Amino acid sequence: EDQVTQSxxxxxxxxxxxxxxNCSYTVSGLRxxxxxxxxxxxxxxxxxxxxxxxxxKEKERLKATLTKKESFLHITAxxxxxxxxxxxxxxxxxxxxxxxxxxxxxxxSP
Amino acid sequence: ETGVTQTPRHLVxxxxxxxxxxxxQHLGHxxxxxxxxxxxxxxxxxxxxNFKEQTENNSVPSRFSPECPNSSHLFLHLxxxxxxxxxxxxCASSLHTGTEGEQYFGPGxxxxxx
Numbered sequence: 691e692d693q694v695t696q697s698x699x700x701x702x703x704x705x706x707x708x709x710x711x712n713c714s715y716t717v718s719g720l721r722x723x724x725x726x727x728x729x730x731x732x733x734x735x736x737x738x739x740x741x742x743x744x745x746x747k748e749k750e751r752l753k754a755t756l757t758k759k760e761s762f763l764h765i766t767a768x769x770x771x772x773x774x775x776x777x778x779x780x781x782x783x784x785x786x787x788x789x790x791x792x793x794x795x796x797x798x799s800p
Numbered sequence: 801e802t803g804v805t806q807t808p809r810h811l812v813x814x815x816x817x818x819x820x821x822x823x824x825q826h827l828g829h830x831x832x833x834x835x836x837x838x839x840x841x842x843x844x845x846x847x848x849x850n851f852k853e854q855t856e857n858n859s860v861p862s863r864f865s866p867e868c869p870n871s872s873h874l875f876l877h878l879x880x881x882x883x884x885x886x887x888x889x890x891c892a893s894s895l896h897t898g899t900e901g902e903q904y905f906g907p908g909x910x911x912x913x914x
Contacts, residue, residue, distance in 0.1 A: 694842070724901045733804070733890050733905025734843075777843070781901055787856060788901065790843040 696778050696791035703798050706767045711794045713778030714760040723761050724788065725754050726777040734777055768798045802826055804906035806891050812912045815881060821909045823874040823891030830896045832874040833903065834866060837888040849874065850896060881913045
């Protein structure tokens with residue numbers, strides 16, 4: 691059974707304090723790994739797709755990386771508006787559906 | 801309207817009521833999804849439609865009944881729900897099920913079953 695584990699469950703940072711969120715997965719032959727951001731009272735918003743180990747994607751202060759067993763979402767010099775829950779999802783070959791992790795709730799204080 | 805819209809945003813219903821959730825996407829997508837989001841749990845996929853045909857039913861109880869009359873509209877009909885069905889119900893769309901990793905979500909309907 692595919693598993694996605696995100697850590698930490700919650701993370702509190704000061705503005706400008708860089709850190710990383712982790713998404714570890716067990717899936718036989720990854721088809722894709724996806725990062726989403728969810729603000730309170732809203733649906734998730736797509737951020738990145740990663741397909742193969744070594745791949746990196748960047749968007750503003752966020753950078754996602756992928757290895758054969760995990761993905762990291764690096765947040766550089768975060769701002770309060772980066773506060774949200776970050777969700778990771780994986781897709782196995784031959785399946786049309788995603789398996790989501792429970793998410794990491796990030797709070798960035800000014 | 802742009803993106804994915806859902807109505808109502810909040811719904812309180814008794815266990816004997818019948819209600820429906822509505823989702824509409826304005827993105828020209830062909831695949832639509834229903835998810836359930838409960839506190840401290842991962843997003844749970846409920847149903848998938850691709851070009852109006854249901855392609856996934858993730859062992860969802862029959863008290864939830866989906867309907868997809870066209871590629872832009874998706875409904876979730878609810879009847880005789882249980883208190884444990886209280887959750888945020890999210891609708892999403894993607895270009896088609898080959899691009900299901902990049903999904904666009906609506907704001908959700910917060911459902912409370914009393």
